[in-house]
Amino acid sequence: MVDIESLGDWRRTHYSDMITPSLRGTEVTIFGWIQDLRDLGNIIFVTLRDKEGLVQITATSKNTDAETFAKIKSLGRQSTVGIKGLIAERSEAPKGVELIPKEVRILNLAVPPLPLDPTGRVPAEIDVRLDARVLDLRRPEPQTIFRIRHEVLAGIRKFLSEKGYLEIHTPRIIAAGAEGGATLFTVEYFDEKAYLAQSPELYKEELTSVFEKVFEIGIFFRAEESHTRRHLNEFISVDVEEAFVEARDVMVLQEELLVSILNRLTTRCQEQLEVLQVKLPNVHLPLVRYSYSEVIDQLKQNDFKVEWGEDLSTPAYRALGDLHKEVFYFITEWPTKVRPFYIKPKAERPEICDAFDFMYEWIEITSGGSRVDSKQQLTKRLEDQGLNPESFDFHLSTYDYGMPPHAGWGMGLDRFVMALLRRENIRDVVLFPRDRLRLKP
Ligand code: ATP
Ligand code: MG
Numbered sequence: 537m538v539d540i541e542s543l544g545d546w547r548r549t550h551y552s553d554m555i556t557p558s559l560r561g562t563e564v565t566i567f568g569w570i571q572d573l574r575d576l577g578n579i580i581f582v583t584l585r586d587k588e589g590l591v592q593i594t595a596t597s598k599n600t601d602a603e604t605f606a607k608i609k610s611l612g613r614q615s616t617v618g619i620k621g622l623i624a625e626r627s628e629a630p631k632g633v634e635l636i637p638k639e640v641r642i643l644n645l646a647v648p649p650l651p652l653d654p655t656g657r658v659p660a661e662i663d664v665r666l667d668a669r670v671l672d673l674r675r676p677e678p679q680t681i682f683r684i685r686h687e688v689l690a691g692i693r694k695f696l697s698e699k700g701y702l703e704i705h706t707p708r709i710i711a712a713g714a715e716g717g718a719t720l721f722t723v724e725y726f727d728e729k730a731y732l733a734q735s736p737e738l739y740k741e742e743l744t745s746v747f748e749k750v751f752e753i754g755i756f757f758r759a760e761e762s763h764t765r766r767h768l769n770e771f772i773s774v775d776v777e778e779a780f781v782e783a784r785d786v787m788v789l790q791e792e793l794l795v796s797i798l799n800r801l802t803t804r805c806q807e808q809l810e811v812l813q814v815k816l817p818n819v820h821l822p823l824v825r826y827s828y829s830e831v832i833d834q835l836k837q838n839d840f841k842v843e844w845g846e847d848l849s850t851p852a853y854r855a856l857g858d859l860h861k862e863v864f865y866f867i868t869e870w871p872t873k874v875r876p877f878y879i880k881p882k883a884e885r886p887e888i889c890d891a892f893d894f895m896y897e898w899i900e901i902t903s904g905g906s907r908v909d910s911k912q913q914l915t916k917r918l919e920d921q922g923l924n925p926e927s928f929d930f931h932l933s934t935y936d937y938g939m940p941p942h943a944g945w946g947m948g949l950d951r952f953v954m955a956l957l958r959r960e961n962i963r964d965v966v967l968f969p970r971d972r973l974r975l976k977p
Contacts, residue, residue, distance in 0.1 A: 538610050541641045546618050552584065552591040557625045557633045566591065566635070567618045567643075569674065570611050572655060580608050584619065584635075585674065592634040593619060594626070599636050607640045614646035614654060614674070662963060669968060669977055680811045681965055684801065685953050691800040692753065692774055692949075695793055701751040701776060706739035708755070712927040714738050715876060719758040721769075732757035735946055737878060740777040741907055742934045744942040748779040753949070761972065764850070765961045766899055766951060769970040774952075776904075777944030783890045783906045786943045787866060790894050790902060791821050794864060801956070814957050817862060817896070825892075827869040834859055847874040857898025864901075864955075868892045877917040880906040894947070896955035904945025911935035 550564040568586035582593040595608045611617065618641040626634045651667065652660040654674040665672040673679055697703070713720040715734040723730050736752045743750045752775045760767040778786060798816050801809065809816065826834070835842045840855045842848070848856070872881045872889040879891045891905035908914045911932055918925045925932060953965040963969040968977060 538607075538642055538645060540644060543618070543641070543643065546620075546641060551588040552586050553588040555591050555623055555633055555635065556631070557623075559623045560625050560633075562623045563620065563638070564623060564635070565618060565620045568616075570613050570615045570617065570646075571674075573611060573613060575609060580605070582608060582611070584617070590630065592626075592629045593621065593637050594624075594629070594634045595637050600638070604637055604640050607642065608637065611642065612646055612648055614650060614671070615642065616644040616646075617642055662961060666963060666969065666974065667977070673967075676811055678964070680808045681953070681957060681959070682967065684805050684808050684812075684957065685949075685965060687801060687805055688797055688953055688956065689753065689949065691797045692793065695796045696751045696776065699749070699789070701749040701778075702747045704736075704740065704743055704747070704750045704752050705754065706733070706736040706743075706752060708733045708757075711930065714878065715758070719760055721757050721759045734758050735773060736775050737876075737946070738928075738931045740775055740944060741878065741939075741942060742931065744777050744779040744944075745934065745937060745939055748940070749776075750778075751776045763972050765963075766954070767971075768950065768962055768966060769972070771951075771962075771966075772949040774947045774949050775944065776947075777907075777942060779940035779942045781943050782941070783868070783892055783904060783943050786904055786945055787825075787868075787892055787894070788822075790904070790945060790947070791823055794823075795819060795821060797956070812957060816956065817864065817958075819864060823864050823866055823894075825866040825868050828867055828871065828888075829869070831856065831867050845871050845873065853898040853900070855898075856895075860895070860897060862897065864894065864896050866892050866894055875905070877914070877921045877923065878907050880908050881917075890943075892945075894945070896951075899951055899955060900948075901951050901955055902945050902947035904943065906941070906943045909935075909939045909941045911939075 546565055548565055548567050550566055568584040570582060571585040571590060572583040574581040578597045580595045583590050584593055595605055597605055619637050620639040621635040621637040624634055624636050625632060650671060652664055652671060654671055656675040709725060709730050710733045711730060713731050713734050714737040719734060721732040723732060733756055735756055740750055740752060754773060755770055756773050757770055760769055776786060798819060801816060832842055832844050835852060835855055838855060840852060842852055869888050870891045872887055875889050875891045879889045881889045893900050894902035908917055915925045918928060950962050950966050954962050959965055
């Protein structure tokens with residue numbers, strides 16, 4: 537029976553990455569998890585993992601007292617421990633350094649058998665990994681994805697704030713959806729029926745009449761029925777909206793954001809990108825802009841059956857991805873009928889609207905456009921799409937307070953990270969994904 541000990545007055549003096557040969561002879565206290573343990577009888581090699589990496593601990597029956605040695609022998613993989621010891625040089629150890637243990641505190645034991653191998657030596661299926669996500673995240677690769685994701689997010693916030701956009705938070709519990717009724721989740725709101733927001737669309741548009749330039753980074757919900765590699769029921773959207781500009785202006789913003797994030801990752805995440813063996817996509821501005829009509833022609837020329845006026849199906853996107861390998865590009869000037877009611881039709885050709893998608897290969901990363909800014913036109917667009925303008929009275933009334941011309945976009949953060957890191961499945965870049973079949977963990 538192993539006794540579980542308390543943290544007591546032990547506090548960390550060093551993270552694994554601070555343990556270097558130049559500190560030989562220094563006594564340190566480290567905490568972490570047993571990543572690996574090789575017991576050769578009179579010598580035990582332990583690899584301890586903390587948030588910064590790994591460190592080797594070498595216990596021998598000579599350098600470690602009998603009680604501590606026995607304790608180390610009893611440890612199972614992924615157990616949580618604190619170790620006090622002396623830093624020593626050892627050329628054969630990773631980074632040429634190891635710890636000679638003096639005292640060990642066992643803070644918790646992991647219970648074998650573990651559902652997957654956290655060293656990553658034995659690969660596991662995505663569902664096994666997601667079922668034991670916290671354990672899966674102890675593997676270097678998934679952990680690295682989320683460290684890079686953090687950098688992407690920090691970079692987006694910095695970029696938009698420095699450009700003068702104000703960060704906003706709009707409601708998640710709403711009375712009417714903006715992105716089509718089929719993907720709305722219903723919630724009981726006391727005696728009323730309410731919905732979970734699919735996007736911040738209407739609110740961010742309204743706020744351009746106050747703050748002019750706004751952005752939101754938030755979780756949104758879609759009751760997507762289909763199980764795909766790029767849809768989840770909860771996702772993070774990065775939304776931008778700006779007064780006195782058009783679609784083409786916010787497309788430039790999207791391009792600049794892309795370059796700024798690629799530069800940030802290049803300067804700050806080399807080590808992590810190497811862990812993932814990822815080469816960032818090459819980008820030259822301006823990105824190519826194809827009109828929807830050009831895209832339809834491209835598909836037709838490649839014997840793909842598609843008609844002008846249809847929304848693009850998943851197979852159509854796949855075919856498009858084959859034509860545009862490893863590049864970011866835009867698709868502009870969509871048929872008005874396949875776009876949401878708030879997108880502005882072209883004055884001279886109202887069957888086409890000023891909408892765009894920002895794409896990576898076959899995957900839509902962002903949708904945006906110039907927005908309708910006349911109350912009368914918006915009411916008409918709602919009716920044309922079979923929606924009841926009365927359900928949107930709260931939104932339409934704000935058009936009586938002086939709505940500026942405005943444009944913006946919504947970018948799926950998860951899809952963006954997926955594209956940057958060339959992952960095939962959105963679930964790889966989301967900590968606890970929610971899909972039709974997954975409500976836990
Ligand atoms: P799709 O056609 O791929 O289903 P959409 O056109 O319905 O997407 P938009 O309403 O344009 O999606 O939302 C803007 C962006 O938000 C999308 O380009 C995408 O990156 C992201 N997004 C939308 N729905 C989802 C989802 N279910 N899961 C993950 N990301 C999503
Ligand atoms: Mg879209």
